[in-house]
Amino acid sequence: MGNNGLGSVLHMARAIAECHLLWLDVRPSLPYRLIINITNNCNSRCLTCGIWRDPGAQERLAEELTPAELSRLLANVPNLVWLTLGGGEPFLRRDLPEMAAVAAAHCPALTPLDLSTNGLLGKRVEEMTAAMLCGVAGIEQVTV
Numbered sequence: 001m002g003n004n005g006l007g008s009v010l011h012m013a014r015a016i017a018e019c020h021l022l023w024l025d026v027r028p029s030l031p032y033r034l035i036i037n038i039t040n041n042c043n044s045r046c047l048t049c050g051i052w053r054d055p056g057a058q059e060r061l062a063e064e065l066t067p068a069e070l071s072r073l074l075a076n077v078p079n080l081v082w083l084t085l086g087g088g089e090p091f092l093r094r095d096l097p098e099m100a101a102v103a104a105a106h107c108p109a110l111t112p113l114d115l116s117t118n119g120l121l122g123k124r125v126e127e128m129t130a131a132m133l134c135g136v137a138g139i140e141q142v143t144v
Helices: 006-015 059-063 067-074 096-106 122-135
Strands: 033-039 082-087 113-115
Touching: 033 067, 067 096, 082 096, 096 113, 096 122
Parallel strands: 033 082, 082 113
Antiparallel strands: none
16 A cells, blocks of 8 residues: 555555444543454355455455554554454464554553454464464453
């Protein structure tokens, strides 16, 4: 993706699947929870999701949110305490630990980092989660 102002912002907005503003008795600075789909790539053919039915999904893999773009996005929401990275299957991204590091750097109160997975990549999920917990400063809890 280019760094062309409004076009870049609009493309990032498309990568954000859902942003929940949750209200509590003690209201933190909002938003404090964000759900971002970081990939359209998926290794399953779930009937409930259907992301795999999107005919242009594979072509858009090269346009997925980069760690640098995630950094620019999260710099604008430093009060996040809950971030979900989903997709498709986020564990198919080789740079997932880097994405976690970006989240930890911009969101010091982040607990947990939630990763939405279909669970079909057991060993990879286990290894990448361990790498994030052991190797990324600021990541203390990962929910899968």
